[in-house]
Amino acid sequence: MNQPAKQPYRGLAGIRRAFATPSALTMLFFGFGSGLPFLLVGGTLSTWLRDAGLSLGVIGLISYAGFFYVLKFLWAPLIDRFALPLLGRRRGWLFVSQLLLAAALGGMATLNPNTSTEMLVALVALASLAGATQDIVVDAYRIEIAPVEAQGALAATYTLGYRFGLILSGAVALYLAELFGWSTAYWCMALAMLLPLIAVLFCREPELNAQFVNRDHDVMTAFIGPFKSFFSHYGWALALALLVFVGLFKFPDQMIGVLAGPFYLDSGYSKADIATVSKIYGIWAGIAGAFLGGVCVAAFGIRWLLLVAAIAVALSNLAFLLMAYYPSEQWAFFAAITADNVSQGFAGVVLIAFMSSLTQRHFTATQYALLVSLANLPGKFVGGISGFIVEASSYQAYFLFSALSVVPTLLLLIWLWPRIEITGRSS
Template structure:
């Protein structure tokens, strides 16, 4: 079945799985800020904890970075008590219910009186949230053909952003007027939406070979790696991994410096909230849907090129803010360019990484690819402040844009070796 052109866009976005991914994406996005980021740290500061303690408590959410470690178990087994739902839906329901319980328990915590209980439930909740993310990714890849993956990634991103809005701005508004316990209880109740979607959606059809069922416990951990290199070869496999690691580097390397740059450019916290956190989310959603439609219409290879160049050029848009500090139009222009291409590139990369996974080891291989796509930029972002202090923000943004060069060189080498989803296999040795 062809998924190219306008007909391809309608087929890709018209699948019932697209609506399912919207709700499952909401379930993945909702707990993230409540457990691992801004909302939790705001609550802790609001009740009087010092910044050092807040920073240490944030480490309790490290499970989000390590989800690939237990992903082989998600590929190999159904969750025992819910096995009748199937391998993917059983883990989905378990993780979603555990997230809801964790958020409800956090509502009852009094961090100003002691943080032991809070840290425990953040650990439990982040494990459950990371597990949910891994299973949702695996479910998306397995429930629809490769040609529809960009569309499902777009609807997933839309749901995820809605979850971020409610877990961020929504929880903060509730906390302001009703208090933190009621805010967290409301967020816990909202997890019933993805729970309902899990109960109503269909279980993906397991691969006919069911390789993962026949391997032993140790093999469940090394076989995903062996399968990846068996399918791609060692040389191509390594280049693909390096390419994935480099793809969003220009965007990720400026992430840590974005907030300080906004303040240093003369914008108020209210400006940042309005432009970056509200308007920017909608710009990101628009970019995600543009990416999904572009891949459905034109294929993934050309969109990888467009996305890579777009992410790099969007960094240069921040030069407007450096040149015209405190000008709100410059802020809107930079955030529009940055978030549009962030959303566009994110969907294109998800679709590309999905095409690289073996459906026998979907959760494991995709979790590894996601970690690889995020880690290089995160490490570089950690030292980006030193570069800004040694030069200037303007020089930093120019240098960050130039980091796209290795990505483009790798893409040039990969160009004829990248197989479009749904296309016949490449000849051996190509």
């Protein structure tokens, strides 16, 4: 295990030290592997389904097939407890999950949403399960491979790869769908999973002390131990507050996710417009926001950045009102995507660094998976019924409501402010 630096990570020296942390290139490829399936079972899938003529309500319900991304903590203890043969504790699980993901995407490429809806939903669920498992292991790998002070930097390089994955599964997939059809697009995405698969074969396994590997525990202890340890370390009141805060932090942004693709189409933009503005320009805006977040975490720490990021994410949702009031206008599309993606990138890195600081090395995968699941759970629930909400009201009302949903997060942050020192991961 890499040892934390003796000097604090602050200022320019902290930025240089954090971004020089080993395994940055590995995290770039792992980020790509994590980012690739996210849109293929989310926004890109929604656009495909809308293009095939399905209603907003049905699209929202189908999005529940991707619910595994918010339930990762349920099987994360098995990943902490058991190691697959040949490749090691982390690399073995990575390879299997990525292989399964590629197979599921290939299966989706063979189907027609109008005639094979049930089978499509099953394969979306399988891709979601494999993608979520991959994320569990990648997050644990990142936390175990570097000190907590470098997590902002590693999160930034991971996010760079993640955004490349989003470009491919967003913009490139839409271009391919426009030119050759959705089947070709999804076959190409399945083949792209070869990149992270190759990276797994060449990366190094994190070196953990024997005290952190709980293979002597039975399965029941493996499930209970991470949660018991988390609540014991922080105390019940503070632990619950932290979990609720993490769950609410990105709620305004997640409310938009499922409806983004359909909203763009309903606002008069073509698939090529969406690919260019949202999936190419928007990705680079998100990368800029992510590296800004990584630099700020390395230079200033996390506390004040939590406040800045939460407010930025909420306010960025109001930018979508420009598209609602000025449909088909390119300037409105660019303005909304700039605000949304820069704030998302910034807030994502800040949240990753914050959650990494809360985990304990005994149960890295499970505790971090719990935090990530909570970070996505509220928005996933609302996303599933978001189509019905918009059909009953309007896009404009929904965007305004999503921005106001930040209020509980800010109130909870005020309560947490004097109660926790964010100084690093506990052992």
